Amino acid sequence: MTALLSVEGVRVSYGRIEAVRGVDLAVAPGEFVGVIGSNGAGKSSLMRAIAGVLKPAAGRVSFDGAEVTRLKSHQMVAKGLAMVPEGRMVFADQTLRDNLLLGGFSRMRTDRAGVMRDLERVLVLFPRLRERLDQEAGTLSGGEQQMLAIARGLISKPRLLVIDELSLGLAPLILDMLFPVLSSLNREGLSILLVEQMASYALAVTDRTYVMENGRVLFEGRSADLARDPRVLDAYLGRRRAA
Ligand SMILES: Nc1ncnc2c1ncn2[C@@H]1O[C@H](COP(=O)(O)OP(=O)(O)OP(=O)(O)O)[C@@H](O)[C@H]1O
Numbered sequence: 001m002t003a004l005l006s007v008e009g010v011r012v013s014y015g016r017i018e019a020v021r022g023v024d025l026a027v028a029p030g031e032f033v034g035v036i037g038s039n040g041a042g043k044s045s046l047m048r049a050i051a052g053v054l055k056p057a058a059g060r061v062s063f064d065g066a067e068v069t070r071l072k073s074h075q076m077v078a079k080g081l082a083m084v085p086e087g088r089m090v091f092a093d094q095t096l097r098d099n100l101l102l103g104g105f106s107r108m109r110t111d112r113a114g115v116m117r118d119l120e121r122v123l124v125l126f127p128r129l130r131e132r133l134d135q136e137a138g139t140l141s142g143g144e145q146q147m148l149a150i151a152r153g154l155i156s157k158p159r160l161l162v163i164d165e166l167s168l169g170l171a172p173l174i175l176d177m178l179f180p181v182l183s184s185l186n187r188e189g190l191s192i193l194l195v196e197q198m199a200s201y202a203l204a205v206t207d208r209t210y211v212m213e214n215g216r217v218l219f220e221g222r223s224a225d226l227a228r229d230p231r232v233l234d235a236y237l238g239r240r241r242a243a
């Protein structure tokens with residue numbers, strides 16, 4: 001089967017700093033894929049290169065069988081790839097409704113009835129957002145801002161949703177609500193690429209996981225297997241080494 005997303009030999013540099021040093025990665029249609037790794041491993045840089053936020057220094061990105069390496073992020077959204085960036089990046093002084101409707105894809109659309117249907121669809125997913133449509137996004141709780149960021153990504157009806165650090169700064173109670181939402185979206189057919197610091201959460205919901213360190217993929221495998229792999233247990237799941 002052709003991969004929905006295929007990344008080959010991608011490199012990302014910031015001046016002299018090489019953040020991503022030749023990464024291969026793929027997401028099959030309908031797959032839920034995780035990326036874990038320490039701070040500074042290059043996870044966000046890789047996601048930015050995939051989503052068209054920055055241009056890779058080398059390598060190739062394909063989406064749905066076509067090369068997209070040089071496309072910009074709004075062109076990637078139009079192709080069906082949406083990203084929830086690290087830190088959410090909501091417009092703090094705009095209302096939740098404006099964040100959803102003015103941001104990104106919706107702004108370019110003219111079919112108002114269709115936009116309203118899409119808004120309704122994401123509000124069904126996150127009822128807390130409906131009660132707060134007129135609230136400024138900056139006054140939302142961290143969990144609500146993450147719901148907004150996900151809703152903003154979903155409103156363009158992507159085929160692949162890229163999420164960079166779902167759990168950042170969020171309490172376990174909120175995570176226990178957000179992760180099942182992702183699982184159910186995935187069961188309905190949405191492909192998801194999730195970068196996550198909380199390895200135990202990511203390994204529990206994803207089909208397959210890549211482990212990144214120093215700009216490279218160290219190893220990759222089925223999440224159920226990696227959850228029992230000593231390399232993962234020691235470095236990412238906090239297992240104490242035997243004395
Ligand atoms: N805009 C930038 N300019 C210069 N260097 C950068 C920039 N963004 C990231 N880097 C560097 O690239 C490397 C990888 O950073 P990146 O944010 O991709 O890692 P990460 O795996 O997402 O880390 P974290 O888990 O902390 O989010 C780091 O050494 C970082 O300092």
Ligand SMILES: [Mg+2]
Nearest residue numbers: 043044045086
């Ligand atoms: Mg990051």
